[in-house]
Amino acid sequence: SRSFLYTVLDDAHRPYKVYLHRLGEKQDADVLVHHEKDDAVYCAVSLSRSRRFIFIDLHAKTTSEVRYVPADRPEARPRLVARRRAGIEYGVDHAGDHFFVTHNERATNFKIVRAPLASPGRKHWRTVVAHRHDVLIEGVELFADHLVVHERQRGLPHISIRDHAGKAGFRIGFREQAYDVGPGRNPIFDTDKLRFTYTSLVTPASVYEYDMRSRRRVLLKRTPVLGGYQPSKYRTERIWAPGPGGEVPISLVYRRGTRRNGRNPLLLSGYGSYGLSRDPTFSSVRLSLIDRGVVFAIAHIRGGSELGRRWYEHGKFLRKKNTFVDFIACAEHLIRRRYTSPPHLAITGGSAGGLLMGAVLNMRPELFGVVLAAVPFVDILNTMLDPTLPLTVTEYDEWGNPADPRYYRYIKSYGPYENVRPQAYPKMLVTAGLNDPRVGFWEPAKWVARLRDVKTDDNELLLKTEMGSGHFGASGRYNMFKEIAFEYAYLLTRLGVEPGAPPDVR
Structure with a gap:
């Protein structure tokens, strides 16, 4: 609450620098945290859902690199998770004593690994969700006790729920032949409740709350459609x-x-x-x-x-x-x-x-x-x-x-x-x-x-x-x-x- 990180754009509208600003101080005193000199790489800043770490994401179209600092010490020198390699993408989140890394190194459709906080480099990566030739991993949401994987198979998105070891997995089922489902707003880390948004060509955007233990879902809101819309038609x-x-x-x-x-x-x-x-x-x-x-x-x-x-x-x-x-x-x-x-x-x-x-x-x-x-x-x-x-x-x-x-x-x-x-x-x-x-x-x-x-x-x-x-x-x-x-x-x-x-x- 005393400082924040932000990015600035170059002449090509590319976020290329990350600065630290302390509240109450002049902008001239802001500290340069990272300067990205590769014209193909963008900078972004994000906070882990656990609120313990700030990530500096450096990404081109098909290459990425992540650095991190403790959220309670944003002035600390950013540490590297894994050095960038051409054609290799990865993203990082945190839960418990581990960083969870989703990457495509020798895994075309991506896999999920975890590594200790003290040594998150590649040689310490241990598989949590293995690569599958017919399933694309599109995103991960980490909670205190749950690992939520957003994945795609045969053209349709799915939500898979596992524990932090990648076991005890199950999917949330949907009935329509063609649909879209994705993450909702889930700011709370220590919870069993997952919110997601579901829609199809005949179903308006619908927000559900899903209990990851009881496997029960509740419709919270569906976008109203004026004019007496009837999906059955x-x-x-x-x-x-x-x-x-x-x-x-x-x-x-x-x-x-x-x-x-x-x-x-x-x-x-x-x-x-x-x-x-x-x-x-x-x-x-x-x-x-x-x-x-x-x-x-x-x-x-x-x-x-x-x-x-x-x-x-x-x-x-x-x-x-x-x-x-x-x-x-x-x-x-x-x-x-x-x-x-x-x-x-x-x-x-x-x-x-x-x-x-x-x-x-x-x-x-x-x-x-x-x-x-x-x-x-x-x-x-x-x-x-x-x-x-x-x-x-x-x-x-x-x-x-x-x-x-x-x-x-x-x-x-x-x-x-x-x-x-x-x-x-x-x-x-x-x-x-x-x-x-x-x-x-x-x-x-x-x-x-x-x-x-x-x-x-x-x-x-x-x-x-x-x-x-x-x-x-x-x-x-x-x-x-x-x-x-x-x-x-x-x-x-x-x-x-x-x-x-x-x-x-x-």
Whole structure:
């Protein structure tokens, strides 16, 4: 309560220094605790749930290092847990007489070890939860008597509860075919109660409290949905599309009674980068589409981590094209199963998901009827060649450095801007933000200009630039709703959906 640690940013908006400030003293007297000189590494500060240690987390995309100080002596010299090694990630927490380390050294999907507080280095690591080829460890929550592991198997997240030795484990069960579950707010260390948040494409975000001894759960709160929402009117399911790298999961939601006749308007969403899993979560505004007969689908393609760390690694660097062929395979499967057909199929993705849109359009434009590309990362080659831009250097671990001829040639072979060619493209709405620090507004602008110059069709191609927005759209709830309403109106009219209110609210 007498001092705190904080980070400061460099010119590229990278947290690169950690300072100690004592309350009541001038900022000029603040002590530099750590200066990170590697341009690819970010600094962060966190407190263990036990409140005994402060961790200084130093992390790049695929490499990390952790230092620590006692929380009651923040002025102490930070001690190292384990020196960084290229391609090795680890995180640290504390309980009892041990640090618990989650790492991926010779463990692609991560494992959990523990080490004594006095000697936390690698040679003292002892396995608590072993590596499993079919289960990805995504996070750990430590309590006085419990080890909670957030893990993923067959595309679905799970919560596993064990003791500190890793034994006596069990999972909390969930019934829906496709869902998302994650940690809630759990600030108390010495407790048997675990809070987690559950949601699905038909279930609004719900906070549960779970007794880890009695295994009983209590629903504390569910996000209200105005307008008389009835989950029983909707159906969610998980199907699998055959792909060149194995089956690809697809999550779907639609109104009950929807027939697979090949004429349903369908919106297929995708991302597939950075190892981020695109989980099936609830959206009240999406009901506006579904109630008008639109089927909504998520393609869980390579580049994300839905099927484990290898699912991610097989969708990056010199394997990035796997992301695109997986998305195309999902679209083809939905058409083959008669959920929709090309004229009724709309696709959407933003940022790196916008790169996905650009790539699949160049590869298979005839497969899609309408496209919504939000702040799309479509000039990847030129952006990655400019290390002065924010994020470029840290992105080398995702796309590769095009200063290396191998990566230059590969990125150029799929880059949306470079691969626009004379052919027919579907109807398109492209958005940009003038103040976007991640994807410069010039990227979608020059891509649209090239498309207009080269494409052979007369389909509309709209570029909508928000003059006051950044990467995540306009600020303010109502401005956000206006943006969504514009995009939904575009999708519905171009898909040929009858204007007016949904049948249930007319």
